[in-house]
Amino acid sequence: MTTTNIPLNERTDRFQGYRGSAKQVLEKFALGVWSEVEITNDQGSNFRGVILPRSETCDDLHIVVKLFNGYNVGLAADRITDAREIGYKRAVYKIPEKEFPFDPKKKKVTLLGTGGTIASRLDYRTGAVIPAFTPGELYGAVPELADIANLTTKKLFGVFSENMGPQQYIPLAKAIGEEIAAGVDGIVIGHGTDTMAHTGAILSFMVQNSPVPIVLVGSQRSSDRPSSDAAINLMNAVRTAAECDIAEVMLCMFGPTSDKYDLLHRGTRCRKMHSSYRSTFRTIGATPLAMVHHQQNEKGQYFDYLTDDYLKRDKSRVPTIIPTFEEKVTIQYYYPNFNPDIIEALSDRGYRGMVIAGTGLGHVNKPLYPAIKRAIENGMTVVMTVQTLWGFAQMYVYDTGRDLLELGIIPMDNMLPETAYMKLAWVLGQTDDPKKIRELMLKPVNHEITPREPHNGYLILQGNLPEVEAFTRKHWK
Amino acid sequence: MLQTLDYQSVGLISGLEVHQQLLTREKLFCRCPAGLFTETHDGEVLRHMRPTLSELGEYDGTALMEFKTKKEIVYLLNQLNVCTYDMDDTPPFLVNQEAIDIAIELCLAMHMDIIDEVHIARKQYLDGSIPTGFQRTAIIGVNGWLPFKGRKLTVTHVSLEEDSCREVIDKGHRIVFRTDRLGTPLTETVTGAELRTPEEVRDAILLCSLTARSTGRVRTGLGAGRQDINVSVRGGCRVEIKGVPRAPYAVKLVHNEGIRQSNLLKLRDELHARGLRRPTDIQMRISDVSDIFADAPVEFVQRARANGSRVMAVRINGVKGLAEFPTQPSTMFTDELSGRIRVIACLDEPPIVMASAQIATLPAGRRIAEKISRRVQAGAQDDFFVVWGPEEDCRTAAEEIRIRFADATEGVPKETRQSLPGGFTTFERILPGPDRMYPDTDSPPTRITDDRVEQARQRLHTAPWERLERYSSWRVPVETTEYLIRRGGAEIVDAAVKETGVDGLTAAVEIGQVAKSLKRSGVPIERLGTEQWVDIFDLHTDGRLPRECIREVATFVGLEPGTTAKAACASLGIDLQNESEWKPQVSELLAHGYTTDTNDSPEKRMRFVVGKAVEQLKRKVPAREIAAFVKAELQGASK
Numbered sequence A: 001m002t003t004t005n006i007p008l009n010e011r012t013d014r015f016q017g018y019r020g021s022a023k024q025v026l027e028k029f030a031l032g033v034w035s036e037v038e039i040t041n042d043q044g045s046n047f048r049g050v051i052l053p054r055s056e057t058c059d060d061l062h063i064v065v066k067l068f069n070g071y072n073v074g075l076a077a078d079r080i081t082d083a084r085e086i087g088y089k090r091a092v093y094k095i096p097e098k099e100f101p102f103d104p105k106k107k108k109v110t111l112l113g114t115g116g117t118i119a120s121r122l123d124y125r126t127g128a129v130i131p132a133f134t135p136g137e138l139y140g141a142v143p144e145l146a147d148i149a150n151l152t153t154k155k156l157f158g159v160f161s162e163n164m165g166p167q168q169y170i171p172l173a174k175a176i177g178e179e180i181a182a183g184v185d186g187i188v189i190g191h192g193t194d195t196m197a198h199t200g201a202i203l204s205f206m207v208q209n210s211p212v213p214i215v216l217v218g219s220q221r222s223s224d225r226p227s228s229d230a231a232i233n234l235m236n237a238v239r240t241a242a243e244c245d246i247a248e249v250m251l252c253m254f255g256p257t258s259d260k261y262d263l264l265h266r267g268t269r270c271r272k273m274h275s276s277y278r279s280t281f282r283t284i285g286a287t288p289l290a291m292v293h294h295q296q297n298e299k300g301q302y303f304d305y306l307t308d309d310y311l312k313r314d315k316s317r318v319p320t321i322i323p324t325f326e327e328k329v330t331i332q333y334y335y336p337n338f339n340p341d342i343i344e345a346l347s348d349r350g351y352r353g354m355v356i357a358g359t360g361l362g363h364v365n366k367p368l369y370p371a372i373k374r375a376i377e378n379g380m381t382v383v384m385t386v387q388t389l390w391g392f393a394q395m396y397v398y399d400t401g402r403d404l405l406e407l408g409i410i411p412m413d414n415m416l417p418e419t420a421y422m423k424l425a426w427v428l429g430q431t432d433d434p435k436k437i438r439e440l441m442l443k444p445v446n447h448e449i450t451p452r453e454p455h456n457g458y459l460i461l462q463g464n465l466p467e468v469e470a471f472t473r474k475h476w477k
Numbered sequence B: 001m002l003q004t005l006d007y008q009s010v011g012l013i014s015g016l017e018v019h020q021q022l023l024t025r026e027k028l029f030c031r032c033p034a035g036l037f038t039e040t041h042d043g044e045v046l047r048h049m050r051p052t053l054s055e056l057g058e059y060d061g062t063a064l065m066e067f068k069t070k071k072e073i074v075y076l077l078n079q080l081n082v083c084t085y086d087m088d089d090t091p092p093f094l095v096n097q098e099a100i101d102i103a104i105e106l107c108l109a110m111h112m113d114i115i116d117e118v119h120i121a122r123k124q125y126l127d128g129s130i131p132t133g134f135q136r137t138a139i140i141g142v143n144g145w146l147p148f149k150g151r152k153l154t155v156t157h158v159s160l161e162e163d164s165c166r167e168v169i170d171k172g173h174r175i176v177f178r179t180d181r182l183g184t185p186l187t188e189t190v191t192g193a194e195l196r197t198p199e200e201v202r203d204a205i206l207l208c209s210l211t212a213r214s215t216g217r218v219r220t221g222l223g224a225g226r227q228d229i230n231v232s233v234r235g236g237c238r239v240e241i242k243g244v245p246r247a248p249y250a251v252k253l254v255h256n257e258g259i260r261q262s263n264l265l266k267l268r269d270e271l272h273a274r275g276l277r278r279p280t281d282i283q284m285r286i287s288d289v290s291d292i293f294a295d296a297p298v299e300f301v302q303r304a305r306a307n308g309s310r311v312m313a314v315r316i317n318g319v320k321g322l323a324e325f326p327t328q329p330s331t332m333f334t335d336e337l338s339g340r341i342r343v344i345a346c347l348d349e350p351p352i353v354m355a356s357a358q359i360a361t362l363p364a365g366r367r368i369a370e371k372i373s374r375r376v377q378a379g380a381q382d383d384f385f386v387v388w389g390p391e392e393d394c395r396t397a398a399e400e401i402r403i404r405f406a407d408a409t410e411g412v413p414k415e416t417r418q419s420l421p422g423g424f425t426t427f428e429r430i431l432p433g434p435d436r437m438y439p440d441t442d443s444p445p446t447r448i449t450d451d452r453v454e455q456a457r458q459r460l461h462t463a464p465w466e467r468l469e470r471y472s473s474w475r476v477p478v479e480t481t482e483y484l485i486r487r488g489g490a491e492i493v494d495a496a497v498k499e500t501g502v503d504g505l506t507a508a509v510e511i512g513q514v515a516k517s518l519k520r521s522g523v524p525i526e527r528l529g530t531e532q533w534v535d536i537f538d539l540h541t542d543g544r545l546p547r548e549c550i551r552e553v554a555t556f557v558g559l560e561p562g563t564t565a566k567a568a569c570a571s572l573g574i575d576l577q578n579e580s581e582w583k584p585q586v587s588e589l590l591a592h593g594y595t596t597d598t599n600d601s602p603e604k605r606m607r608f609v610v611g612k613a614v615e616q617l618k619r620k621v622p623a624r625e626i627a628a629f630v631k632a633e634l635q636g637a638s639k
Helices: A020-028 A135-141 A144-145 A166-182 A196-206 A230-243 A339-349 A366-377 A399-407 A415-426 A434-442 A466-476 B061-068 B097-109 B198-214 B247-272 B300-305 B333-345 B356-360 B365-375 B391-408 B450-459 B464-471 B480-486 B488-502 B506-520 B532-540 B548-558 B565-572 B580-593 B602-616 B625-636
Strands: A033-039 A047-052 A061-068 A072-076 A079-090 A107-114 A121-123 A129-132 A148-155 A186-190 A214-218 A249-254 A262-266 A269-271 A281-283 A290-291 A302-305 A329-333 A353-358 A381-386 B013-021 B042-046 B072-077 B121-124 B134-149 B151-162 B166-171 B174-178 B187-191 B225-232 B239-244 B284-288 B311-314 B384-391 B415-420 B426-430 B435-439
Touching: A020 A061, A033 A061, A033 A072, A033 B239, A047 A072, A047 A269, A047 B300, A061 A144, A072 B602, A107 A166, A121 A466, A121 B247, A135 B333, A144 A230, A148 B072, A166 A186, A166 A196, A186 A230, A196 A214, A196 A249, A196 A262, A196 A269, A196 A415, A196 B480, A214 A230, A214 B384, A230 A249, A262 A281, A269 A415, A329 A415, A339 A366, A366 A381, A381 A415, A381 A434, A415 A434, B013 B198, B097 B134, B097 B151, B097 B187, B097 B198, B097 B450, B134 B198, B174 B247, B187 B198, B198 B247, B225 B247, B225 B488, B239 B247, B247 B391, B247 B426, B284 B391, B300 B311, B300 B384, B311 B391, B333 B384, B333 B391, B333 B426, B356 B365, B365 B384, B384 B391, B464 B480, B464 B506, B480 B488, B480 B506, B488 B506, B488 B532, B506 B532, B532 B548, B532 B565, B548 B565, B548 B625, B580 B625, B602 B625
Parallel strands: A107 A148, A107 A186, A186 A214, A214 A249, A329 A353, A353 A381, B072 B174, B239 B415
Antiparallel strands: A033 A047, A033 A079, A047 A061, A061 A072, A121 A129, A249 A262, A262 A290, A269 A281, A290 A302, B013 B187, B013 B225, B042 B072, B121 B134, B121 B435, B134 B151, B151 B187, B166 B174, B225 B239, B284 B311, B311 B384, B415 B426
């Protein structure tokens, strides 16, 4: 918190967000944002507090004052009869930053920041939460991290999850390669949750044979809330990076909504399944890889591994970094009455790849055939996934499927649609040879296609159903 | 015996925060039903709370204190009244507009200025009582007043907020809450610190409550209205007594807090006299004394030791004997320590903390006390305290003992105190400041237009004080008027008076007293609204329904909804006779009915005859007319 007395005309943010009559009133009474004021209105009510910036999406009729009792009120500009500045207090929203303590006995972990709500603060311009903490400040907020590992932080980007794309994926993959080369014991990537699974998928392809864990982490409740899952997720992610035996690209997020444990989900097999729940991520078509506890479990361990089928940590292994991405790739969700024009347009625009999320076992209707045929003839790679998410595209079962195969569509087995999108973009970034494309698409890099679906792979938690409860007790703990 | 206190000379002042649940269909920020309370659950969620920065970049003291307690918080969920919003897994829906309208009405009833644009803020509560870790709250009105004992009681502001969870159990590091009440819309009415005696506090609570009730749109029943009382004495500090369920309890609570603060000021003087003038003058030393208690036949200590806990002694320099310094009537300074330790260090094995003097009273206590005294190197002026529990908690407790003595050098610490039965209080938390407030980024502001305020004004019922004045001019007892206002009957009385011309006293008594007794005997009298009562009084003012039969007709209509008063009369056989029919019958009684002692006074004779006649002519003749007739007859005869 800093307080500086700056003359009005030197305050660059004096009218931050204020327009129209509200701004005129600020001018009239020689006030500005962060002025401590005493305001009187036409009913003789007095308000004492600090003028806050106004959200640009709000009207130009009100002035927002944070009263000295802590409440915010919007005062109609045209009702203000008198006002005067009694002080000036510019807010600096900052977590006390501390240098991260170094312990030679602890593992080295690098936290790469991309933005997102794992690291966020309030934005007065829009009144919303923006990604703005430097990763270094995280330690000020979550000092427990020092008990887990020696953490260094690097801020790569400051973007919302929905703004992540190839411009971020490629430098991110390269940065991971550099960190591994520098000898870290694990990597944590702070990421917004909306497209965290997409990033998990693309990194699984771009960074192969990693010697150490690569852990994506975020939060569903921003860290400006006391009930945030950010701190526990971050602790668990850093613990995973430092100590977990699984050297893969993983997502580390709440298992249940309670503060109990996180689940590690494989980057290629994971999906955000709820818009706001803490335990939004679900492994699809398999079980999660492991549970992570922020306190030791009754066996004195932080990890409960749920499978043996994973790439083990081995610091002598040299990773392969393949940072390629073709941007002319699309994903199309089929629905009844889907118009062929869409596919024709994609062909005309020179799209090189299309993932279809088909119905059932991987179907679209007949009126689309000519458009698909033309697209493939023009050199577009068209692959089929299922919008049921669980299960395989099995296109021999019905004639529709066989017809589509005939057209040259490649079924993706049980690859998730978003994963298929990332993989196709990655593959097309490397080659335009149809044979090579087909081969790369169908050869699993890391379980994006699994040869078999385990009996407990179809696991949709349905609240309190006793059989589900019994099932998860047996298989997850 | 009540210890006396001259409120004026100690400068006692008090203000209120009156909480009132609003009668809405849904909760404040989600679509769960409001007011549906359950005692069972079908789900549990476990959470922890961490403090966050305020909008202005500062940590709040209370938040930090609550973080120290490291509580596991468990929420019990019931599908009937809780959704993913309540458990903090879904962002808020737009604020309930019905609740805003009711809050505006309440503000207008208290002459308030309505805020032009309502902004939702988050008020941090890390005690777990709200799963988000903050209460969503917004100021709706400011700058109001209530007429109070010939002056104006300032109403500083009214905020609209979501109610918190109900605590089920708080033991050690685990606290359990039920979530049914969570999210119920609630107004908080804050008055100026202008109340000067405990009785004024009580009366102001009643006035606020009556005003809220007069809107007819607030919840009633246990827990629907609760108040926090702020008390200070001159030289003391604002202490908030939280969760006072009923107005009469306020009297003793305020009185006892006045005494507590006066005593704490005397304690401050005593500390100063001993050279402990500043908080930093208080020094603490902690030692493990588990071994000293190894063989001590002290049950609670042994129970703790059996769980692997430690017994620790805390020396505080220069405070010999001050543990027994009086605070509230029949409590002492040790109770201040134990309250704080229970909440912050989570040690809850009674008596929680023992001072050296209490140790000495234990079996073999004198020897133990001497050993401890040597261990902690207590000088002649020093005192020591013993706590027991997990080592980390004992260390937190030691620090809290030091802090509490340090605070004592400055007088009265700012704190929130929980009200206990019997008019006593115990530490709940440090009094939170404005730093725990920050804007709710999930909710857009709500503009309150002039039209909307005007519409709310149109819906306003008569102010309770106006009604009290009018009804008392009708000679209606104050309690009856207040009952009518609280239960919504006053609106019916006014309508009946206006539409039927019935006299106000009759309507008020029939609706406020008779109906109340019918309700108590199980008659669903609340089924009778304005329409039904107007119908009944219409018949009465037309002279077709005797006053004494109103009760029967009302009961009938209550039991048989949809029946008109006229039909009820017919069913009950209420059918007034002409004078020519009944007067001979009464005359007959006058002549021959009174057969006992002829020396009786005319009054006694009259009462007897009237009684007989009313009984015989029930439902046929109004009792009043019979009485008038008998009186006239007897007077005529005596002439």
